[in-house]
Amino acid sequence: MPQSIFVNLPVADLARSRAFHEALGFSIDENFTDETAACVVISEAIHLMILTHERFEGFSVLPRADTTSTTGVLIALSRDSREGVDDMLRAALENGAKEPKPADDHGWMYMRTFMDPDGHVFEAFWMDAEAALAARKLES
Structure with missing residues (x-):
């Protein structure tokens, strides 16, 4: 697998954030999407993981x-x-x-x-x- 970047961003409203990024022309990888996160595909190597606040806080070591x-x-x-x-x-x-x-x-x-x-x-x-x-x- 080529090296990729996944930028994790906390979002208050996952559905709103997903719709926003799709409106910019990006797609969603449903394989890495559920009710707490969505994988926004910017390019083959660049992705945004938009995460509910609770999901993000499960990964973060500092406050968001x-x-x-x-x-x-x-x-x-x-x-x-x-x-x-x-x-x-x-x-x-x-x-x-x-x-x-x-x-x-x-x-x-x-x-x-x-x-x-x-x-x-x-x-x-x-x-x-x-x-x-x-x-x-x-x-x-």
Whole structure:
């Protein structure tokens, strides 16, 4: 099995969170889904495990973050284009997300930030890697 990442996120309402992630275009792996958890498939190697608070607390060694006052994690998801970034943000906003700050546009990188209904922070971004490397060299 190739190395994969499973990011575990506590959610207050599993059905709402599942519907939110499906509205962003992600699928659910029913093999790893039950009444306390759902496996959101972002790509072959990237998954979100959205877990009820009780289920999450069964795994966590520390109290879960209060996402109304702290950021527990920033999840950056690449998109193929600027339009893809805007499309993801639009879908997120239409399904209960909030945009806490304006778009960040460096020319070679374009990013939009949204907070899902549980307050988890996602950053959808597009980057021209060659232009980014050129910009770093100019800064050096």
